[in-house]
Amino acid sequence: MGNIDSKGIKENTYDAIVIGSGISGGWAAKELCEHGIKTLVLERGRDVKHLIDYPTMAKDPWDFPHRNELTLKEKEDNPVVSKCYAFREDAMHFFVKDKEHPYIQEKPFDWIRGYQVGGKSLTWGRCTQRWSNFEFTGPQRFDFGWDWPIRYEDVAPWYSHVEKFIGICGSKDGLEAMPDGEFLPPFELNQVEQHLKDSLLKNYGDRYLVHARWAHLTQPNQIHLDQGRGKCNARNMCQRGCPFGGYFSSNSSTLPWAAKTGNLTIRPFSVVHSIIYDEQKQKATGVRVIDTNTKEATEFFAKVIFVNGSTLNSNLILLNSTSNRFPNGLGNDSGVLGKYICHHNYRGSLGGEIDGFNDTYYYGRNPTDAIIANYRNLHKKDADFIGGYTTYAGAHRDRNDGKTSPQQMGAEYKESMTEPGPWKVYSYVQGETIPKEKNHVRLSADKKDEWGIPQLITSVEYDDNDDKLLNDYFVQTEEMFSKAGVKNIHHSDSKQAPGLDIHEMGGCRMGTDPKTSMLDKRNAIHHCKNVFVTDGACMASTGNQSPSILYMTLTARACNYVVEEMKKGNFK
């Protein structure tokens, strides 16, 4: 650290500091500011203003010089992030380029990052199923990892709180494995998707293909209009930023909402070096920040600190927050900080073609996928692996590929390609992975970044359980699709490294026992009670559901705990 400017302690003091402005940091800002808490949000990247900073949102395919593909140079310069499905000409400005922020892959890990106000909430997948108690109790029932200190009942009201505000489309399906929420009308299933749904029910009775539960405003309520957001226009170009605010992002929703209270200060270009721990007061008093442009160091102070830097960066900040009391990282008496990193198994996809349905098509671009709810290891262990998986599925009808045209040139060839071809059915898997001590991140002892912060070492890999789960997905989905009449089925194991799922979780997990966990049931650090970690780092296991809405839910819940405690005079 260089010279630290602590002179203006008073002007650098807030009620709360939130590290990170992504999907969970935005929620912390909203909840705290709404309750009159003066909040400083620190963002390491640049500012991105809703609408103003979406340069590609109104572009057509032909407006992109490479028609939205990557150039060879972009691929060569970015071997990691160019693997990401959304890193394309239209949205690459919302992703960290490989050379900008190096890290060390002890084992291959594709770390996909979005350093800007709004973080990855601009480009996220938007899928928002609730966890069920099957996931919360999974580690305890099947003896892997450690038990969660909370159950579905603890978070259900907070799920509702978040869903109402951000807007989730879906239908109430009454499934125990995927609890219902506060839903706006769903995106319709097309005829082939409806056929798949019917076929599953007929052939299995207990496997359910249901409408997508996705963060889109299919029919905005007043609360959404009040945010300045409007109806989703079925453009399916969400990753560019939406001109209608049709999907949820921090930029379109929580951050401007927080700003309206007058209690929010956002400071872009502010990378957090570490959290300051006061040994006398036995609590955290603030954070050390480095201006990413000037490299000047500044300290900011607050009564409570929310760590929402994204899973691995939150781990990094805590590991780098050392003191006499905590030589191994803030609150890390147990030694578990940085360990038990897990992610979702996104390696598998499977698809095929289906005959018929020639007299039906669709209008508009559905930005969602239907979901086959997890059917594995629910009430009892019924597979040769641990955990469950969500199967996303859908059907579409693209332009004919012209392959059957004999000449492969000329008028007949062209005309054959202007009409839709056969219906295609697709699926991909989101599988649970098991938290293991050896899957970890740690700080490099010698390599630092441009700002003097140690680089992160990633050491995360798949295991047998992941292979078995993947195989089961292939076998079961092929069977389900075959029974529905899908033919020419092909499946693929991408063998992609962990990380490319962009669902990395854990390292600072919740738990009841301070000897085996970092956070208590309110997401406060056991040994430093005024620091809360409510992003993906807090996860004790991965479940099979999409995690982002759970981070938002846990954030809202923790913030409201802080608000209630402050009313009682705590957190001085």
Place this chain on the structure above:
Amino acid sequence: MKRRRFLSSVGIILPAAMVSTEFFLSSCKADVKEEYFSDQNIKLLDEIGETIIPATSTSPGAKEARIGEFMKVYVTDCYPPEEQNIFWEGVNKIKKNSKSKYGNEFPKLALLQKQEILLSLKNESKIDSNTPQFYPMVKDLVVFGFFTSKPGATKALRYIQTPGYYKGDVPYKKGDKAWAT
């Protein structure tokens, strides 16, 4: 958008996506001279494109989509050097064959002659080869470039930037165009 995860994982063939990663890593700067994309060659590429995707009574062809200009940008920026070389070898062969078979430049040939030249290159392609073949390469490039162009997307197909809503079941009758995106 998530469907893209599926498409990318099963390997939907894009014009320059037939090459392995090792191919990229071993690549060096292509020996591409400026004059390769001379106005004259762009016109030639337009004619090649138009032969593959011609204007028809229902919609314009590759020439109106300025396929030559598109190929210039795409081949230069997105093709590894090895593929650029295959591309230019093929184009030069078209020039040469036009002269030797019909005694004229490709753009000046009759439609059937142009098709004949391209067909002979198509028939030379080895189907099970590991190295990219010229005709499939140029054909994929023309098809991709045309259907993502404004004339291709809006006249040969249907395109609406902002549909406004989604409906999962609308009647389809033979002859209705496919959606461009």
